[in-house]
Amino acid sequence: MLLNLPLLPSAGGFPLRDSGTHAAGSPDVRLVETDAGPHLFVVGGSRVYGLTEDQADDFRAAMAAGGEAAARLLADAGLDGPPAIADEPPTEMPMRSLSLAVAQKCNLACTYCYAQEGDFGGEAKAMPPEVARAAVRRLLGECPPGSKANLAFLGGEPLLARVVLREATEFAAELARDRGVRLGFSITSNGTLVRPDDGDFFERYGFAVTISLDGLGDVHDRQRPYKGGAGSFARVVENVRPLLAQQRRMQVSARVTVTPQNLDLPQTLDGLIGMKFHSVGFSPMLASPTGRGQLQAGDLDAVLAGMIACGTAFERRVRAGERYPFTNVVTALREIHRGTHRPYPCGAGAGYFGVSADGRLSACHRFVGDAAGDMGDLVDGVDRGRQQKWLAERHVHRQEPCRSCWARYLCGGGCHHEVLARGRPACDYIRGWLDYCLGAYVRLLTARPDYFAAGNP
Amino acid sequence: MPSLDPKNLSARLRYRAAGNPPTTTPVSAIANCFPGLEFDFRNLWRRIFVGIILHEADNLVVGVEPGVSPTIAALAGKRLVAVNGVAITAAVTGPQVVGGPVTQLVPAAFLEWTNALADIVTRPGATVPCTFQDDDPATGGPVGPATVVDLTVRAILTEGAIARDAVQPGELTQSLCSPWQNDYRECGCYYWAASRPDYVNVDTTGVASTGHNWLQKDRDPAVKDYFASNLITYEELFRNWPGLLRFVVQGNDSE
């Protein structure tokens, strides 16, 4: 896993029903009404409390009367205090995670690809080995002994640059050992070029392998064809099957990009979990370079319904004591249980950067080649001025309508890349999903407290 | 309104019992924890060895757990002097007066637990030989022949939290600082010293220095009386700290 990825991988984050400011509601609290009794979500510090029916009535009345009454009631309950998140952006964020665009080219022609068939709308490029090594040195040079870091390989299709990928991995593992840094590796691949010896290699270095699969059979093939038009599903499954059987240290997960063409999420989830992927997650496509494959407002209701159906299946399995690795809900429950609260959706431009084939740093893998997210280069390191400006401007307290949204510290304001490209068309979806997850949290905490024991989820 | 029931980890961390001020939550704590204003973490060490209960700030066995063997029961009242062959006391040497000769001041002073047990705390479940001697009431140190008993190291942290059987309810707060009493006069971690000068208007021209001691009873500026017998005592502080310390309340010295 990349460090600090958002609760909803690469989608804007999460969900609710009414957007922006809420006439009857409060930016500080949210009532979670479930059959496990009424609960309160306190936005500052992402805290969850159980309420008696009387307390719930008080909060319902206060929220109907508006945000100020709710804030007063919070103070009465002793839940006020200094703000959990300051207005000031963090300074001197150390680099802890890099993704290398080792191959800015691809053998597929996915309809919605942010990298526009792999080359980011430019010339196809491959990362020279010395650039990969410089990136590794830059990352590990900023990590003190004992710290944790992550090196990710992305593209295009990173396995088009297998030699550079392996060499960089070996070099990084050795350097990390020397420096006492706990370095994790990850790769996101389309799966069409995976060979059995790749499995051995990923296993040896404990890679988190993410395979992009958009559905079963035809559904996948329609979205992820080869450049010549033929479908890629059969080949991917054939290539990946040995890896699935082989996973010990390595974890092989599936990521599904959701477009208007593959909205049957429960079927996809069940099918991919059945194939023994370590976990399966959905990323709604909110902004593609051409607009093709982008979800529209009406589609998002269907995505939300599908996500909730998947979540409900997850709850059923967990209650029965079974494993059902639906990434989106597992991550959300973990973050809600911890009470994660943050002013950004992810670590992009903070501790995480993308590296282009020619050695430029960008705010993340999606900003490769995009001036909006340029962060300097490998030679001189992160451009601290640009980074500080980015962190100041992207802070959720500076975003509208996020400042008054109850989901702001879970969502973080939505994927920067999507927001800059398309604004915030998915807030109802995000809040709807988060509302569901808060309910699922309360239900499972009541029914299966053991699920939240340390080390789990 | 009665307290809401905290459910997730961030809510539990911010838990504030009804009636308690905001300073009672860890996030707003002063976090001086030795002995501590909110918690005294030294108490984590009291039950580090299964069967015996140690003093949080001394190597004395203050009790034993119910149902222990006669060998362990016999350890009550003794002093623990070595663990796994490593001494947990040390001789203290130094001059008695400035520039004086170096002599042995204390033959076997206790090294506080965090350092003394750093080696074994990471090995919960291990059995280690522990050496005990009798307590010498005259010196407060160990005396007599050594007894070696194998004891099991208890986990004091499990799953990132304090282990349930390592401290009993109330133990973490049973030995807090008493800032306006003992600890104001003689804080072991020199915390309070930072907020008031101890000894001022010092004249070092003579053999020994003279100056105004912050605890001298005679507050006349002409008197520089820093002899122990003329300073405010613990008992006087217990009985009348607001009067003796003369806090400034609303701009005025309190009486």
Ligand code: SF4
């Ligand atoms: S925080 Fe911002 S982007 Fe996220 S749901 Fe709320 S309004 Fe939308």
Ligand code: SF4
């Ligand atoms: S900005 Fe980049 S890292 Fe952050 S959520 Fe968007 S795509 Fe992911």
